[in-house]
Structure formats: structure tokens, C-alpha cells
Amino acid sequence: MKMSRLYAPTLKEDPAEAELASHKLLLRAGMIRKGASGLYSYLPLAWRSILKIERIIREEMDAIGAQEMQVPILTDGELWRQSGRWGVYGPELMRLKDRHEREFALGPTHEESFTDLVRNELRSYKQLPVTLYQIQDKFRDELRPRFGLMRSREFIMKDGYSFSADEESMRQCYQEEKEAYARIAERCGVRALPVVADSGQIGGDSSVEFMALADAGEAELVYCDDCGFAADVEAATAKVHVTEGAEGELERVHTPGAGSIADVSALLGVEQSGTRKALALVDGEGNPVVCFVPGDHDMNDVKAEHAFGAYHLMTDEELEQYGLVKGFIGPVGLPQGIRVCADESLRESTWWLVGANEADYHFVHAKRGRDFQIANDAWVDVVTAKPGDLCPKCGRPLKGARGIEMGQVFQLGTKYSEAMGATFADVDGHEQPLQMGCYGIGVSRTVAAVVEQHHDDNGIIWPVSVAPYEVEVIPLSIGDDVVWPVAEQVADGLAKEGVEVVLDDRKERPGVKFNDADLMGFPYQVVCGKKAVKNGNVEVKDRATGERSELPISEVVATLAARVRSQRA
Amino acid sequence: MKMSRLYAPTLKEDPAEAELASHKLLLRAGMIRKGASGLYSYLPLAWRSILKIERIIREEMDAIGAQEMQVPILTDGELWRQSGRWGVYGPELMRLKDRHEREFALGPTHEESFTDLVRNELRSYKQLPVTLYQIQDKFRDELRPRFGLMRSREFIMKDGYSFSADEESMRQCYQEEKEAYARIAERCGVRALPVVADSGQIGGDSSVEFMALADAGEAELVYCDDCGFAADVEAATAKVHVTEGAEGELERVHTPGAGSIADVSALLGVEQSGTRKALALVDGEGNPVVCFVPGDHDMNDVKAEHAFGAYHLMTDEELEQYGLVKGFIGPVGLPQGIRVCADESLRESTWWLVGANEADYHFVHAKRGRDFQIANDAWVDVVTAKPGDLCPKCGRPLKGARGIEMGQVFQLGTKYSEAMGATFADVDGHEQPLQMGCYGIGVSRTVAAVVEQHHDDNGIIWPVSVAPYEVEVIPLSIGDDVVWPVAEQVADGLAKEGVEVVLDDRKERPGVKFNDADLMGFPYQVVCGKKAVKNGNVEVKDRATGERSELPISEVVATLAARVRSQRA
Structure with a gap:
């Protein structure tokens, strides 16, 4: 892709509306644009990252046997009445009437739709368990949309639902999703903690939130680096460090x-x-x-x-x-x-x-x-945990952090299946309500989390796994017969090796190109300057570490392609 | 994928609601399900086809330099007022108010959103042309939704918009899209005619509809097999075959x-x-x-x-x-x-x-x-053309057909850019309105068109390029030590070769399996029966031709993998 053709209008100044680093940088790098309040367009660069995140999610879901499909965004108000949520959900639920005055909601989540879908089709224990999922635009009319992709009114989410014959099977589906979510976060380059949101009746957790660590996060957490324990400070049952008073007479x-x-x-x-x-x-x-x-x-x-x-x-x-x-x-x-x-x-x-x-x-x-x-x-048990308290699992001191909710896994049990009459015949022929789990992960929010965790003062630092492009080739002059042919040759060579390359073919000063390259933050930059090229070299800069090294033109394609490949998720 | 795990609830009977073959078969094969009127869920099999169609579209769009992105589904009513369409669009446009009483529409198409997006960012002729596209759920509140995926209220569409500095560039973008659309249809296995919907002022066409040939189509067409001319009977200027009367006195x-x-x-x-x-x-x-x-x-x-x-x-x-x-x-x-x-x-x-x-x-x-x-x-010029009339281009007899509109390319000119003030500075520094084109293709409707063109009385006949799975392995007994290990071995072998396989591991009678296999219509079936297996063979059935051939177990994987690969789009 040539930079001159790329639709990525960058901004020189920080947009006044943006507080968070991810919001600012995605706007500045020409990756997102705001339409109405809380409604964002994903421009081509951000969209490429989103497609990569979606692919990672698909691979991990497929690996645990979950099946992708899609229910309509327009959900029938009648289903929400059956589940009892039509009256409970506040103005966050966006509602409309069709031309026949029938009520619909724009799905913020689809427990009702999926329960409705399977209730006449999953009729026997032999068909269970089944886990279905979709990746889709979701809607939530936030009172105060803000923080760019972090809290928008229309957002992309993967939501999944498991249907089991008994609690043990439900817990197993839940456990598999939980492990898959951890792998998804890792592959996307996001450090996320599985925070126990609620404890199950018979020990173990029944709901976990995946919190991406970020100073800008709304949630306050404590976590243990040793055993992996993590909790919201408000829910944690940490061992509080207590100093004993001195002995003596009162x-x-x-x-x-x-x-x-x-x-x-x-x-x-x-x-x-x-x-x-x-x-x-x-x-x-x-x-x-x-x-x-x-x-x-x-x-x-x-x-x-x-x-x-x-x-x-x-x-x-x-x-x-x-x-x-x-x-x-x-x-x-x-x-x-x-x-x-x-x-x-x-x-x-x-x-x-x-x-x-x-x-x-x-x-x-x-x-x-x-x-x-x-x-x-x-x-x-009434105290709020804080960093320095001891881990309730392993006894070592907890650390503190702030986090962004990136995903959540939840054992629903029979809440929806009972309300909506979704039953199956068990091994003895008795009708039983389906045991359900639900599993959500924010796709657009993950983009924001990636940027929150990977940026510096100059711009974004994309992990290779979700980078819009993997390498940017920067010729310091255009159309001459020394630098330009080498830049084209390196860009073409990388593309032939399957590396995703942007060639900055604009007639701009080097400083402008360097700034844009750091701002957009593709993992590697290949700088083609006259002096180096005359010596048969180009300079490779690692955006994350800032390290620069000169490489022979004859080797740069193979070396960089191998490095990129090894870092793909 | 094991058939016993696959979420594809088949129906034995034709659903009463369905008239069209595609509607019937997609329902019967457990590929789609209706929620409310005109709202369908895509179950896992249909969804796999949709993802393949989307990939084909992406590849063809990328090949012509179009860039994928996404604008919100919720479009601001204010934009529709600027373009003048808020008042013009009827009840098909689904409208709602947010919690602050601001009006929005669920996008049926996004001329306004894209024009709004670029109007402050494409400022110079140097940035042009740019073509942007998205693949997204669209909404149209049809008075009478029907025919399954053919005329639904929520549907998946690729819509694209080009922005050019002058008419010549617009026509070139248009031409490239037109050619890409023809390739998309072909790669999806759909025979589609580019029907001239409107003629441009200076010769050539300014709008073409891609009509997938199908008996169930709503449009009546004439077309020429020789030169590729195609037109709606109502628009065609065919040479009518006229019989001269006998000579003589009055x-x-x-x-x-x-x-x-x-x-x-x-x-x-x-x-x-x-x-x-x-x-x-x-x-x-x-x-x-x-x-x-x-x-x-x-x-x-x-x-x-x-x-x-x-x-x-x-x-x-x-x-x-x-x-x-x-x-x-x-x-x-x-x-x-x-x-x-x-x-x-x-x-x-x-x-x-x-x-x-x-x-x-x-x-x-x-x-x-x-x-x-x-x-x-x-x-x-007032007559309706009909089959047998002569092609206005080459003079050979026209054929008749019915068609389903699958896509449309359109030269918009400055209609939206003028209404919405989307201008750029031309080479002389004068402000000019952007010259626009718009390009739509129905993704979910393409699934329906594929099935309309590829089915028989027993079910669907998927082309390899968009088949949910490519091969189904059918062991005629399960769990025995003759047939079952061979079936597993063939299925595993094919999967290792990158072939998409379903293994029918259900304890069902052969008749049930054969019926379901034909109904779901994956391109190849590998039947593992006791007698053939004992002779070291399995039977391969080509779903499209019905041809059956015995192949040695040792060769079937390599042979079938090669055949499948050669037929992928």
C-alpha cells in the first residue's frame, strides 16, 4: 500500500475532545473518526486491526469447538418481554417500532435471541453441549459516551452462548471459554487479568471479567504476580497486613x-x-x-x-x-x-x-x-483490599492496577432457559431447562486497550499480531534514481514474502514522514537514506524499542520477514 | 467438524412459509432460521458461506485499490436532512430517537455517512481518487418481506463509494468496480448479467445492475449469449423481429x-x-x-x-x-x-x-x-423487448431470463457532494464538488442466488468456492473396527490437507445420512461402506454431477484434496 493512497488523514494537534491516550492517538493517526456522539467510524487502518482481532477470536473459538453464526441486530421486543428484561433495561436499550408498530430493540447482547433460536431445536441431551457465537455491532445508549472506542454507543463485540445438559457441562464450557479468552488477550498483545466477579455456590468462580491493565481504566484492581489471583478492590478478600500493637497494661x-x-x-x-x-x-x-x-x-x-x-x-x-x-x-x-x-x-x-x-x-x-x-x-468481611495486602491464594503481597473491562465470561445457569421455556429431554426423558453460559469480548474496545498498553509520547506502538501494517518503508527522497528504486524494491520484496507493507511515497520532508510513522506505529520502519543506500544499506527501526540497525539491502527483506513472522500471533 | 456437534437442525418437510427454492432449502438444511418477519439468523453453515463470499469481495476490492473500513449503522438524521433524503425516504427507512431525542436512521445505504466522513478530509485533488467500502448489516423495513434472504429487512451488504476529482476519474472507478463485480459473481459461482439500468449522457452506461439469473427472480430480462448484452425487458432497445405483410392491393x-x-x-x-x-x-x-x-x-x-x-x-x-x-x-x-x-x-x-x-x-x-x-x-421507441428479438449490439437473437438483483454500480456525480458541501481544491485552487460513484452488492442475497442457481430436488449443490464445507465423509456404520477407522482416517487426512470436512459420525441409517448429505449439498461425499472398505476402497460422489467412483483408500485424500483445491475461487 502506498501512503499517498492510504485513507488515513492524520491530525497535527491533539483533539480537544479526547482524554485517553487511545482516543487521542487513534484520532490523530487517522484511524477513527467521530460521527454523532459515541458513534465512531473505523478508518482503513483501524479496520485492519479489527479484522486481525476478529481472526484471533475466531481461531480460538473454533479451537474449543464453538460455532460462529449470526442472529439479527433487530431483536423482537416480545423476546425481551419473555425474559423479563424489557421492563428492567433502562434507556441504554435502544428501542424502535417497525412500520407495523411492532417493538424492537437493537441488541446490546443476545441471550434472548439465542435462547429463542435453540428452544425448539435442541431437544435432546444427545445434542448437547453446543456453544454458538457471533461477532457483531452492538448498541448501548450510554448516558455519557466518552473515551472514544472505550465507551461508545455502537461497538463491535463477540458474544457467545453455551447450552448444556447439566451444571458440570456448563462449567466445562465456561472453563474452556475462560482459557480461550486469556489466549485471545495474550495473542492481541493485551495484558489482561481474569478478575473473579462473582463466586459460585460450590466453590470456584461463576463469573470472571477480563480486565486489561491501563492507567486510564475505570476499575481499581489488586492482583498477584505469583499465582495469578486478581480481583476488584471492592470484591477482593485479601489478607490484610495488620500491625500488632505493643503489649502492656491498658x-x-x-x-x-x-x-x-x-x-x-x-x-x-x-x-x-x-x-x-x-x-x-x-x-x-x-x-x-x-x-x-x-x-x-x-x-x-x-x-x-x-x-x-x-x-x-x-x-x-x-x-x-x-x-x-x-x-x-x-x-x-x-x-x-x-x-x-x-x-x-x-x-x-x-x-x-x-x-x-x-x-x-x-x-x-x-x-x-x-x-x-x-x-x-x-x-x-468489610475492608477494601489494597496493594500490599496479601494474596488470599498464595499469601504474597498484592500489586495494584487500574483496568478496562475487555471481556466477561458468565455462568447463567437456567435464568433464561426457564423464563423462556427452553428445555430438553434428559437421559430419562424428563424435560429440563438448558444450562447456559454467556461469553462476551469487546472487539473495538480491545483496539483501544491495545493502544492504551502500547504507546509512547510519539504515537502508537502496535504489536505485530494486530498491527494494521507490519512494516513501513520510508524513502527520504522520492523519484530519484538512488534511494527510490531501493525503497520500491524493499517494499515489493517484503510484500512478496507476505509482509504487510506501507511505502511512504509522499513528497514530504523526512521529519514529517518520521513523525507520521511513529504516530501510526507500525512495528518496523525501513529508512532508506541516500548515504546508507550508497553504502548498500538501509536502516531498520524497531518502533517498540527504538533500536536502529543498518542492514544490507540484499538481506533486509529476508531478515525482516523472518522477524515479523516470528512475532505474529 | 463432526456432524453430531454441528448446529444444523434439518427439517424433513418443506416449510409452508417458503416459496423459493433457496428459501426452502436453506431452512430445511438448517442453515437459516426466521426470527420476526423478514429477520433471519444465519446458522453456522450459512455463515461459513457468507464469510467466504465476504473474503472473495475483499480480495476483489483490494485488487482495485478500494479500502475497507466501517461507518456506524446508526446514521444521524441531520445528515439525511442535509442530503434531502430524510423527507423523501418512506417507511422503509427505519428511524429511532436516542435518549436525548436526537433522530437516527438505521442505514439502508451510506452515501450520507461517507460524504460526511470525507468532506473535511479530502481537501485536495492530490488525494484523489479514493474508494472506500464496508461490509455491514443494512436495514430496510420492507412492506412485505418474503423469499427468505432475498427480501429481508436486515441484510448483509457490501457498499462502496468512490471520490474523484473529475468525471473521467469517476468513470474509471466505476468501470473498475463493474469489472470487479463481474469477477465476484463468477468466483461465487453465480451467473449474473450486467444489465444497463441507465445510459450516460455521453454514451456508455452510468448505472448497471448485476442480475443473477434465476427462475424465481422478480426482474424480466433479455440477454445475448454472443456479445454479453443484457437488459431489463422494460429498458432494452432490442431489434424487434417483424414479419412483413403480403403485397397486393388494399x-x-x-x-x-x-x-x-x-x-x-x-x-x-x-x-x-x-x-x-x-x-x-x-x-x-x-x-x-x-x-x-x-x-x-x-x-x-x-x-x-x-x-x-x-x-x-x-x-x-x-x-x-x-x-x-x-x-x-x-x-x-x-x-x-x-x-x-x-x-x-x-x-x-x-x-x-x-x-x-x-x-x-x-x-x-x-x-x-x-x-x-x-x-x-x-x-x-415504446415496445417491451422479448426473447427472440435481436441484440441491438450484435444482431443475434436475444434469450429471455428472470433475474435477482445481486448488485448495482452507479455513477452518482455530484448529487451528494453538492448537497452536503463536500468540495476539494482542484489543480488551480478552485473549490469543486467531489465526483462520486456508489457500488453495492448483497452478501446474504448472494447466498440465496447461489442456491437458486445450484440445487436439485434433493437439496443444495454448493460450488466449492462458497461451500460451507468442501467434503462430507459418510461412514455407513459407526464405532465398528472396519469402516469407522477408515472414515476417521480419511476425514483427518483431508483436514490435514486443508480441506474443510464434515464427518457424519451420527448413529443414523445410511438413508438418513445420504438424504442430509444431499440436502446440505457439500460438493463431495466420501462414502465408506463395509464391502468397499474391505476391498481397500471408498466411494466418492460428486454432488453436482452425481458421478460416483471408487478410489483406493490410500489415494482418496490426495486425489480429492487436489480436486477441491483446483475448484476454489
Whole structure:
């Protein structure tokens, strides 16, 4: 492909609308363009990457026996009513009426369509399991579309659905998809963590989100480099590192104005993890509770709702009403009638540094069992995990990261099959609802994730596996009889070897070409300058490492073709 | 792929809803399923064909330098207003509002989107020409969706748009697309005629429809096997075969009750083409006209409007008013004040058999120039061509056929670029509107066209190039130690050679397997029966010809792989 013909209108300036690196760079490199809000065109370069990602997905899906097909984008409103989602889904579901006033939705996901498809065709256990998938435009009318391909209203997604005769088979389908998703991310050059979103009833996970690591991600994660554990901070059951207090007799110390963990820690020269934070709340049944967590951790709202129901933190009025002193609450000498709870992480801790239930005073050497009690049923899991906490699987320290949801695998069970009457005859001839799993991965979002993980200040750095082109040949002059023939010869030679090449045949200054080459970010650049060519050489630049090396013209095609081939996914 | 795992639920009976062969067979073979009216799912087998058709399209588009990309399906209503089509398009255009009450349409075609995309980016003649295309789901809310994939409301289409600096460049882009379309049809195994839909101002065509020949087609065509001419009967300017009347003195003959061409032809023993049909009409300016055409041809409405403006055929009252005798009108002795016209095809004909303007009487030997006159400006082109007429290009007899519109190429000129302000600076720095072409080809409709052209009473007969699978291996028993290992070995061997194979591993009777194999219609069947296998052979059946041949087990893989490879597009 000649650069002069390529439809890739680059921009010199960062577009004002773009915040994320992927959004900025894809716009600047002439790879995407915005139409209406949240609606993007994929220009030829981005589209080539998308086709490669789709091919990787197909190969991995085919390898686990999943079968590709396609249901309509227009989904019948009647199906959404059968599943019960027509009323539940909010304005994100784009709805329209046809000329006969029949209601349809533009599919954001297709559990209903696939369940409807198979419900009269998968009739016997002998036909099961079956996994079907499609790659298709999906629609979600986001309230605030943003971040380019990351959160758009029309996006490309692979969605798949498995149908099994029993839970064991469903779990196996799920497991195979989960492993395939990990391979897809890896082959696309995306570092993604399988984050357990929900735990199954009988151990093991029943839903995993694949989170691509990116500073720009919306989700906050902890993960273990050693054993592969990963979780959203809000869901993780990490082992919290707790500092034990000093032993001794209970001692009341003056801590004037030290009503925060930071203050008391600084004043007494104790690590924050050696203090205990008291959270006063009113639980879902209206009873007052004080819950203790390690001083350096926060209580997590979702976990706290699990523990306390629809709770709320006490207002100043409520604190006063229950006789609690804001900033100085502790387990010793608490007013009557207040339930005392503590986070699981404190179970092994005996010596606490706590508030004295008196303004400007704390207790040091408060000993559990001597000075205060935590009842057996008062241990709760409420803290938000954070980097440095210990992995619940292997005990090593967790790292922190932010992530972009790239895909999700989910054990649906019989939710849709029961609602929509999708049953089969089991080995005894009894009708049973199909056991389903669903599996989604964002294709256009993966492009964004790739760019988030692979860029520098100058532009994109495509991994070979999903690069729009693999090599760019850059002659520093055009139409002369020294450099130009060599550039053409190298480009033709690479193309003949099956390498995807762009030849920058534009009459532009070298600086413009170098900038565009770095911006578009194809993995290798072959620079043909007069001096090198006269010596029989060209220069090869590796976009990722920035390394440059001179190679003989006679060898560059074979060398580069071999290197590219070895890096394809 | 094992047949037992394949999601292809076959039907034993013809579905009542289906009229066309393609509709019936694709349903019966478990390749498509209907959701709501006019909305079809492509099951795994049909989807494999679609991916192959898409690949062929991509290869041909890439070969002419067109670049693939994608604009959103959701198109902004504002763009349709700019082009003027928001108000013009009827209820076929599916419209919806987003959560902010902004209007959108589901794209049936994307002239607006592409014009909008390039209007601020293609700024100089140096960037031109550019041809962009996409393969995407399209939407058209048909009043009566029918015929399965032939006329559905959501369908897959490749649509492309070229942008040029001048008309010559536009015509060249158009010509390249036209040639690519012919190759696409051929590679998909579809016999399609390029039918001139509209003639350009300076000679040559400005729009061509690619019509796949099929008895079930909605369009009626004439075409020439010799020179490749093809046209809709309504647009064709064929040379009509005209039978000259006998010479002699004008003679009034009694033809009681013979008020139709068929009657008078039978009564007088003259070919219909030897009679002259008189059409009495009132032209767009309100003047009475009688127009003569060869007795065996019909006047075409579209052509007649060209000749006579907004005309209508005379009512009985009008015939009486102008003194005309229904069924017996002729050019000799016509009442005063009626204009006489004749079809071009009669220019060379002197001796006519015509009505005598008197009930139950005709004239034979009516001689033009002696008994009546046709004025120099009274010759018009109004007849509908029909098989047997002569090719206007080469003069050989035309054949007739029915056709399905599979694609269309169109010179748009500046219609959209002017309406939407898409201009570029020409070589002199003047702003000019872009010269555009648009090019569409139906992908899902091509599947239907393939099946219409390739089937028999037993099922589909896929051409290798677009077959879901290339070979089916049919062991006549399963799990035994004679036939089954051979079947597996052949299937594995073919797969290793890159041949796409289905192994029918179901415990079904041979009859069931043979029926399904013919119904699904993969190009080759390898039948493994006990007797042949014991002799070291298997039987290969060519689905298209029905030919069967025994091949040694040791050779079948290499032989069949070579045959399949040679037939891929």
C-alpha cells in the first residue's frame, strides 16, 4: 500500500475532545473518526486491526469447538418481554417500532435471541453441549459516551452462548471459554487479568471479567504476580497486613485534636496499620453498630451491605444520640446497647490502639479478651483490599492496577432457559431447562486497550499480531534514481514474502514522514537514506524499542520477514 | 467438524412459509432460521458461506485499490436532512430517537455517512481518487418481506463509494468496480448479467445492475449469449423481429369478432408478428394518439412515458368520443385530428395487416406511403423487448431470463457532494464538488442466488468456492473396527490437507445420512461402506454431477484434496 493512497488523514494537534491516550492517538493517526456522539467510524487502518482481532477470536473459538453464526441486530421486543428484561433495561436499550408498530430493540447482547433460536431445536441431551457465537455491532445508549472506542454507543463485540445438559457441562464450557479468552488477550498483545466477579455456590468462580491493565481504566484492581489471583478492590478478600500493637497494661493517653488515623499515627509514632479505625453505623434493622477495621484500610460499601444490610454511617446527631465521640471511638467502655463488630483481618490481632470514647484521648495496649470482647458472630468481611495486602491464594503481597473491562465470561445457569421455556429431554426423558453460559469480548474496545498498553509520547506502538501494517518503508527522497528504486524494491520484496507493507511515497520532508510513522506505529520502519543506500544499506527501526540497525539491502527483506513472522500471533 | 456437534437442525418437510427454492432449502438444511418477519439468523453453515463470499469481495476490492473500513449503522438524521433524503425516504427507512431525542436512521445505504466522513478530509485533488467500502448489516423495513434472504429487512451488504476529482476519474472507478463485480459473481459461482439500468449522457452506461439469473427472480430480462448484452425487458432497445405483410392491393376482409391480435392471427393464418397492434391513448398534453407496434409485442409503460409524457390509454368513452372502434383500429381512414405514431421496429416494414376502423373488418396489404403515412417525427421507441428479438449490439437473437438483483454500480456525480458541501481544491485552487460513484452488492442475497442457481430436488449443490464445507465423509456404520477407522482416517487426512470436512459420525441409517448429505449439498461425499472398505476402497460422489467412483483408500485424500483445491475461487 502506498501512503499517498492510504485513507488515513492524520491530525497535527491533539483533539480537544479526547482524554485517553487511545482516543487521542487513534484520532490523530487517522484511524477513527467521530460521527454523532459515541458513534465512531473505523478508518482503513483501524479496520485492519479489527479484522486481525476478529481472526484471533475466531481461531480460538473454533479451537474449543464453538460455532460462529449470526442472529439479527433487530431483536423482537416480545423476546425481551419473555425474559423479563424489557421492563428492567433502562434507556441504554435502544428501542424502535417497525412500520407495523411492532417493538424492537437493537441488541446490546443476545441471550434472548439465542435462547429463542435453540428452544425448539435442541431437544435432546444427545445434542448437547453446543456453544454458538457471533461477532457483531452492538448498541448501548450510554448516558455519557466518552473515551472514544472505550465507551461508545455502537461497538463491535463477540458474544457467545453455551447450552448444556447439566451444571458440570456448563462449567466445562465456561472453563474452556475462560482459557480461550486469556489466549485471545495474550495473542492481541493485551495484558489482561481474569478478575473473579462473582463466586459460585460450590466453590470456584461463576463469573470472571477480563480486565486489561491501563492507567486510564475505570476499575481499581489488586492482583498477584505469583499465582495469578486478581480481583476488584471492592470484591477482593485479601489478607490484610495488620500491625500488632505493643503489649502492656491498658493506658489512657492524651491525644489532643488527633481525631483522625493520620493524626494519631503521627502523634504516637505508630504505623497507621497499627491503629484501629472505628466506623459507627446504623444497620439495616436500625440498630447501632461500631465496626473496627485496620487503621490503614477503608470499609467497602458493597461488602458492608452484605454484612449490615441497608446500613448508613451515623450522622453527627446519631453519634451524639448514642453517646459516641466522633474521632475517638473505641471498643473499651462503649456505651451500652451498641453492637461491636470487627473485620476478619483483625481476628489474629490481640493488642489494639483505639479511641477512648472520650474527646482527645486514646487507649494504647488495649487487649482483646482482657479490656474488650469481639463476639464470635461479630467478625465481618468489610475492608477494601489494597496493594500490599496479601494474596488470599498464595499469601504474597498484592500489586495494584487500574483496568478496562475487555471481556466477561458468565455462568447463567437456567435464568433464561426457564423464563423462556427452553428445555430438553434428559437421559430419562424428563424435560429440563438448558444450562447456559454467556461469553462476551469487546472487539473495538480491545483496539483501544491495545493502544492504551502500547504507546509512547510519539504515537502508537502496535504489536505485530494486530498491527494494521507490519512494516513501513520510508524513502527520504522520492523519484530519484538512488534511494527510490531501493525503497520500491524493499517494499515489493517484503510484500512478496507476505509482509504487510506501507511505502511512504509522499513528497514530504523526512521529519514529517518520521513523525507520521511513529504516530501510526507500525512495528518496523525501513529508512532508506541516500548515504546508507550508497553504502548498500538501509536502516531498520524497531518502533517498540527504538533500536536502529543498518542492514544490507540484499538481506533486509529476508531478515525482516523472518522477524515479523516470528512475532505474529 | 463432526456432524453430531454441528448446529444444523434439518427439517424433513418443506416449510409452508417458503416459496423459493433457496428459501426452502436453506431452512430445511438448517442453515437459516426466521426470527420476526423478514429477520433471519444465519446458522453456522450459512455463515461459513457468507464469510467466504465476504473474503472473495475483499480480495476483489483490494485488487482495485478500494479500502475497507466501517461507518456506524446508526446514521444521524441531520445528515439525511442535509442530503434531502430524510423527507423523501418512506417507511422503509427505519428511524429511532436516542435518549436525548436526537433522530437516527438505521442505514439502508451510506452515501450520507461517507460524504460526511470525507468532506473535511479530502481537501485536495492530490488525494484523489479514493474508494472506500464496508461490509455491514443494512436495514430496510420492507412492506412485505418474503423469499427468505432475498427480501429481508436486515441484510448483509457490501457498499462502496468512490471520490474523484473529475468525471473521467469517476468513470474509471466505476468501470473498475463493474469489472470487479463481474469477477465476484463468477468466483461465487453465480451467473449474473450486467444489465444497463441507465445510459450516460455521453454514451456508455452510468448505472448497471448485476442480475443473477434465476427462475424465481422478480426482474424480466433479455440477454445475448454472443456479445454479453443484457437488459431489463422494460429498458432494452432490442431489434424487434417483424414479419412483413403480403403485397397486393388494399383489401378489406371480414373478421367477425376478431378484436384481438390472437383472434385475427388465428382467423387469417398469419403470425402475430405479421399483424400490427394499435394502441389508442391520450398523451401528456391531452391530445389523442394511435400508436402502432408489432402484433406480438407490448407497449412498455416507462418507454411510453418517455415518448408521450404522462399519457393514459383511452377509456371506452374516450374511444367513442374520438370515433375509434375498439379492437379494429388501423392507420387507414382514421378519424381526423388523431396523431399516428409507430414503434421504431416498424420503420423498415411497408406492408401491414391492420384494423379497418370498422367493427369486424381488417385491411390486408395496407401499404405504407400508399394507403397511409407515418410522419418523420412520429417514430417512437415504446415496445417491451422479448426473447427472440435481436441484440441491438450484435444482431443475434436475444434469450429471455428472470433475474435477482445481486448488485448495482452507479455513477452518482455530484448529487451528494453538492448537497452536503463536500468540495476539494482542484489543480488551480478552485473549490469543486467531489465526483462520486456508489457500488453495492448483497452478501446474504448472494447466498440465496447461489442456491437458486445450484440445487436439485434433493437439496443444495454448493460450488466449492462458497461451500460451507468442501467434503462430507459418510461412514455407513459407526464405532465398528472396519469402516469407522477408515472414515476417521480419511476425514483427518483431508483436514490435514486443508480441506474443510464434515464427518457424519451420527448413529443414523445410511438413508438418513445420504438424504442430509444431499440436502446440505457439500460438493463431495466420501462414502465408506463395509464391502468397499474391505476391498481397500471408498466411494466418492460428486454432488453436482452425481458421478460416483471408487478410489483406493490410500489415494482418496490426495486425489480429492487436489480436486477441491483446483475448484476454489
